[in-house]
Amino acid sequence: GESVGLHLPTLSVQEGDNSIINCAYSNSASDYFIWYKQESGKGPQFIIDIRSNMDKRQGQRVTVLLNKTVKHLSLQIAATQPGDSAVYFCAEFLEETSGSRLTFGEGTQLTVNP
């Protein structure tokens, strides 16, 4: 079936470096793609979204890139800080007449080393 997944389950970076978290998706009909951050013991936190007709969107220290040709989504975090350590989920949103759906990937654990 349709799925959203992640290339790597874990990513370890040095503080101050840039981080890139990748995601592959399979449903080309999805309307939005979203990144969530989940810290230990907390609920997922919305980071940034991108509409399917866009290639790039920037937020505060984060950039999301969407490559529809290869069905690839990435989250770039600039100057990674210890507070960025968390699990990052990509999700895809599809709106259909039968109802809308947000489908989450498995998540990537980002560890920031001091």
Next chain:
Amino acid sequence: DAGITQSPRHKVTETGTPVTLRCHQTENHRYMYWYRQDPGHGLRLIHYSYGVKDTDKGEVSDGYSVSRSKTEDFLLTLESATSSQTSVYFCAIGQQGWEQYFGPGTRLTVT
């Protein structure tokens, strides 16, 4: 957590007992959702609501029911809890379907 509370935050119950989890929001958002999160499965949608008394099933709705009698409250009920329903349950709210804000979660253990 964007004006969302969940209660209880932790619960241990026995197999076969009914359980109700409550989600309360102060944001007046239209949409409310219940997810469960399990290792190896990520977040999976159980049920969602698109308005008062308007609900629909998600990916893993078997064994669960929901009710939304007012905008701010969304209840998730396990009519007869089973060990397979041991999980962390998250409520989420949103004005648009793709931008969802999650509560702190409820850890449910069914023994």
